[in-house]
Amino acid sequence: MDTSEPSDAPKRGRSTASDRRRTLRLTLWPDVVDEQLWLRKQRSGFTTIPRVMPLIGQYMDQLSGKGFPLASTYLALWCWVFDEGLVEIRNARELAHESGFSGPRAEATWRSRMKRLVDYGFIKAKTGLAGEYQYVLLLNPLQRIKQLHLESGREDMLYNALVGRVAQVGADDLDA
Numbered sequence: 001m002d003t004s005e006p007s008d009a010p011k012r013g014r015s016t017a018s019d020r021r022r023t024l025r026l027t028l029w030p031d032v033v034d035e036q037l038w039l040r041k042q043r044s045g046f047t048t049i050p051r052v053m054p055l056i057g058q059y060m061d062q063l064s065g066k067g068f069p070l071a072s073t074y075l076a077l078w079c080w081v082f083d084e085g086l087v088e089i090r091n092a093r094e095l096a097h098e099s100g101f102s103g104p105r106a107e108a109t110w111r112s113r114m115k116r117l118v119d120y121g122f123i124k125a126k127t128g129l130a131g132e133y134q135y136v137l138l139l140n141p142l143q144r145i146k147q148l149h150l151e152s153g154r155e156d157m158l159y160n161a162l163v164g165r166v167a168q169v170g171a172d173d174l175d176a
Helices: 017-028 053-064 071-078 092-098 106-119 141-152 157-169
Strands: 086-088 123-128 131-138
Touching: 053 071, 053 141, 053 157, 071 092, 071 106, 071 131, 092 106, 106 123, 106 131, 141 157
Parallel strands: none
Antiparallel strands: 086 131, 123 131
């Protein structure tokens, strides 16, 4: 029994994961057009973000303790970084606001979170004319989290979840 397609039938190429997601989206929401979506390749102002960022943020917040969340400050930095890993901060008030801090103590609170990020080894900072955190280097958070986990010597469900997600997305940052 011949199950091949007739020679005059159009050849079907392999669909990519992107093609499959687009087909699924169009099937589930046929009335939504591309212009209604915030598509990275059609708009400006995007940055690359690790798929494990939510777990990185949770780990940072857990590490820092109640009342001193770090994730929003780190995410704000990430949204300013380019491929070189460097953020140049010329307006601390702006970063404080984007990190979720407002009011008269906004910058002081932001600076305290930045100090914690430095102390925990997630970033390095250098002083400039605009302040003590004018130049910020974002280090690989996965490598630092692994080091902190090994130093703690305890079982950690959040770390295990991060390891699982890292494997799922194919990252090798924890292998070294």
